[in-house]
Amino acid sequence: MNTAPNRVDAASLVNSRISRLEALLEQVTDPEIPVVSIRDLGILRDISLDGDQVTVTITTTYSGCPAMKTIEADIRQRLSAAGYEEVLVKQSLSPAWTTDWISAQGREKLREYGIAPPQKTAGGLCAMISADSSLACPQCGSEHTECISEFGSTACKALYRCLDCAEAFDYFKCL
Ligand SMILES: [Zn+2]
Incomplete structure (x- = not known):
């Protein structure tokens, strides 16, 4: 490039391009929980642009979570479909990612989807699975629930059952 655009215009151009990228990445969801975007989950950490190269920084949730490969492939596919060729x-x-990074909107979506969102605790750490934890049932709101299995549909979730409405539900484990 021979012409140096003035700094303010260049900055606002970058900002609008980043906004467009954010909107595209808002459509990337957790393959296991298709209602929640990676942004809501706090997995999407940063988007940067260097010329035409897009760098997307993500943080793995649960170590070894196979969903991350799918998420990475989804990011690449959505950006390349929108014309971004150089994606890192x-x-x-x-x-390290913690469940505290899940946005309020993300928690609400989890609940609507029938997954009990991770409960925040003072220290940011949860007693992961404890029999006497009063986990509310996402179906009826009852706190009369019990843990059936420490592993639900995926390793990231535990399986609970509501003793009032008899509904089984996944609990997104705290980290
Ligand atoms: Zn219930």
Whole structure:
């Protein structure tokens, strides 16, 4: 490029391009929970542009979670379909993802989808599965629930059952 655009215009151009990328990545969802975007889950950490190269930084939720490969492929596919040829997906391991990063909107979507969202605790750490935890049933709101299995439909979730409405539901484990 021979012409140097003035700095303010260049910055606002980058911002609008980033906004467009954000909107595209808003459509990338957790393959296991298709109602929640990677942004709502706090998996999407950063988007940056260097010329035409897009760098997307994501943080793995549960280590070894096979969903991350799918998410990475989905990011690449959506961006290339929108005309972005040079896409770098970086995994950031530090700071480690915690369920505290799930947005309020993400928690609401989890509940609507029938998954009990992770409960926040003072220290950010949960007693992961405890028999006496009063986990509310996403179907009827009853706290009269019990843990059936520490592993639900995926390793990231535990399987619970509501003792009032007898509905089984997944609980998104805290980290
Ligand atoms: Zn219930």
